[in-house]
Amino acid sequence: MTAASTAPDRPILGIETSCDETACAVYEGARGLLAHRLHSQIRLHAEYGGVVPELASRDHVSRIHELVRGTLADAGLQPQELGGIAYTAGPGLIGALMVGASLAAGMAAALGLPLIAVHHMEAHLLAPMLEENKPAFPFLALLVSGGHSLLVAVRGVGEYELLGESLDDAVGEAFDKTAKLLGLPYPGGPELARLATAGDGRRYDFPRPMTDRPGLDFSFSGLKTAVLTALPKHASEQDKADLAASFQEAVTDTLAIKCQRALKHSGFKRLVVAGGVGANLRLREKLGLLAQREGFALFFPRQAFCTDNGAMIAYTGWARRAQGRLATARIFTTPRWPLAELRAPESS
Template sequence: MPAPPVPPNRPVLGIETSCDETACAIYDGERGLLAHVLYSQIRLHAEYGGVVPELASRDHVARIHGLVRGVLDEAGLAPANLGGIAYTAGPGLIGALMVGASVAAGLATALDLPLIPVHHMEAHLLAPMLEERRPTFPFVALLVSGGHTLLVAVRGVGDYELLGESLDDAVGEAFDKTAKLLGLPYPGGPELARLAERGDGRRYKFPRPMTDRPGLDFSFSGLKTAVLTTLPQTPDEQDKADLAASFQEAVTDTLAIKCQRALQASGYGQLVVAGGVGANLRLREKLAERARRDGFDLFFPRQAFCTDNGAMIAYAGWARRAQGRAPDGALFTTPRWPLAELRTPEAAA
């Protein structure tokens, strides 16, 4: 006799292992976020100047079981109290993704629970829903991270239209590469933002790429080249700070201009900004200024939920299950998964 269906109002466990953070969280539709834990591998990869995929996968294996137990303890739940297991199915490092997927599938099978594959960027896009002040559908989302720069029209969970994307480097990648040019340590993006606080962003005149033509696509590789050709042969610390600040001004101006265009094109009055670069304080300041001037509502996840985390996976899994959009029992991972091609494993087969 088949097991009875799991009540839809039970909390969902989310597991995130797409890159260099191992994270778990539990989300409940009535009580909200019950618990979240995260272990960052920054120290592990710092000596190599970037993420080493094999080391990342091994560290996920070493950490994941303890984090699952820890998040259940923090929430005061037994595994039998769960209503589903969500995990990052992609995009990401395939070895890292498979660690989280394997643990999620094992738990789902052992507990006879639904297994919910989650698109990593969809989870970022929905992360502001974890906050007390949250957007309502529809809205425009700017997703900015180390691997992605996207403008998306969001009409509901699973109902997305890609408006624009980077044609080359993602904005986080441009930050990291520019930081390396300036001799900053890993992770470069946050280090560059800290250095920019001491600099004069008006000293160097960098282009605002693709803002002099119509459209919502981005290009950031030329900005990195502009920094390289402007960098003095023997820069002092003030030169570096001014270059960092001028670069950051160019990037954040470009993002703000494109966001304004996307809001005008869509007719929506709400903007969501998510992903790791969404934590950048200068970007937040500029978008807040435009929101006050132009009269749109602006939403960010809290700083801790801009970077990769389990809370956004748990929420996205819960939201898809609550709306009947989550396929049950299908183990699925993929390193490349454009948001425009988001679909269930059954549709992809």
């Protein structure tokens, strides 16, 4: 390990290739986010109606080197000026993860830098730290994405307690499946939210799952079935818009009720909302009204940092490097990595 690589104030390069975005960024403690770039694969996967893992991996391979070079140029840095290389180690598509991990490991070895394995969900939890108005610890986090629906007590970097999770479909998955029922194109979640703006959210009285019983867990698979049952055989565009709006109302009501319950349970006065579904404007509106009524502070990452991005990986790598944790001497990737099992795979 070189002396330069151990300097705590040197910037961290973050690499994200967990699914269908290729992204990288550079973060430094003193100056914050120095640069970030992202390439989305939406157009690549659109004709298949979902992510094709092999195509995702190949596209990462073809894009990642150019993105890293461009990000370093944007930051005005040479590779030798970095203080570490962070990469998404999991959870995610294993082939896609290996693309970022291999490049990160190669760069770290060539430059004598720490290699920092980042948990994708932890990075989403910490994404609001990239904003000027950042939350102080401790806080409650609602992490809602295509693969996860979690309520987490966050007491510090690496200090997480899972309070609730989905027992079946993640909320983003429920959005996507419902969008497919309505014949909407990929990616379904944002398309459903757009359609909902033209609909009447009171027309269909869908359930607010698991809000009539104690606890903080979620269940969204039944909502998809409720939409399927209510869908007219020859649905008009207005029927579809009303279904989309009513579905969105049911989901966002459920999330707001569970957040309110979790805040009372934990005693926290700050709520962070992260993950791709955190960009949903109706959810933001409802939680904003709840925050005004209940008197807690509400934090969101900017819309660009709700979905997968390199900035959250670079920041988390910097925070972990500052702690001296999650540096690894080998490539570590895993498609499944529960947040409760977050730990260093092998210290360097």
